[in-house]
Amino acid sequence: MSAPAIEARGLWRRFGRRAALADLDLRVEGGSVTGLLGANGAGKTTLLRLVAGLLLPSAGELLVGGVAPDRGDPAQRPRLGFAAEQARLYPELRVAGFLRFAAGARGLRGAEARQAVEEALERFGLEGVARRTLGRCSQGMQQRAALAQACLGDPPLLLVDEPTAGLDPLQRDAVHAQLAERSHPRTLLLCTHDLDEARALCDRVVVLREGRCVAAGSPSQLLGGDALALFADGRDEATA
Secondary structure: OOOOOEEEEEEEEEEOOEEEEEEEEEEEOOOOEEEEEOOOOOOHHHHHHHHOOOOOOOEEEEEEOOEOOOOOOHHHHHHEEEEOOOOOOOOOOEHHHHHHHHHHHOOOOHHHHHHHHHHHHHHOOOHHHOOOEHHHOOHHHHHHHHHHHHHOOOOOEEEEEOOOOOOOHHHHHHHHHHHHHOOOOOEEEEEOOOHHHHHHHOOEEEEEEOOEEEEEEOHHHHOOOOHHHHHOOOOOOOOO
């Protein structure tokens, strides 16, 4: 059996006395689309930041592609794309310039970089603002630019935090289409509050509560009429 794309065993992450993740066990298979659901403060974004190597575990083990993120070869980092909920953009850069910068950071050069940027502008509907500075773009356009940079170079693992926050319905549908196109056989770990988004995109959903997994299974199993109860109850047993 091949190693999972992401595996957490007894994973803890503390901020002072507060545990954002508490003894978390999680397995994300390669080529799957897994949705992380939970109320604010459940630990979803913390987990994404750990997988991306932006934070270190306080205890336990986290493996990404069979290797701990803090011990892996830095040359492998372009194999992972990360779009944060609060996009960390450079407001003085033009949209196309930002994507060129991101392409270079991923190791893309010359014609390969130019093609990747052109494709990202087209696929995410950014051609019309390519020469506009990010600081003058709407929140929706900034969100699309963040997603576009995460997809540059077609990384096999994509981490996306609240991808449609601030988008209107048409923009949301366009982003959903792009994420669906970029899933299988790639691995997508999606953090969302939108149950319809999870139903539309995910093969499997994991519900976090106070840093622990309280339920895991297919969308059809978990996202029925009483799905909201999973966000608030004290259930400790996960659904297979």
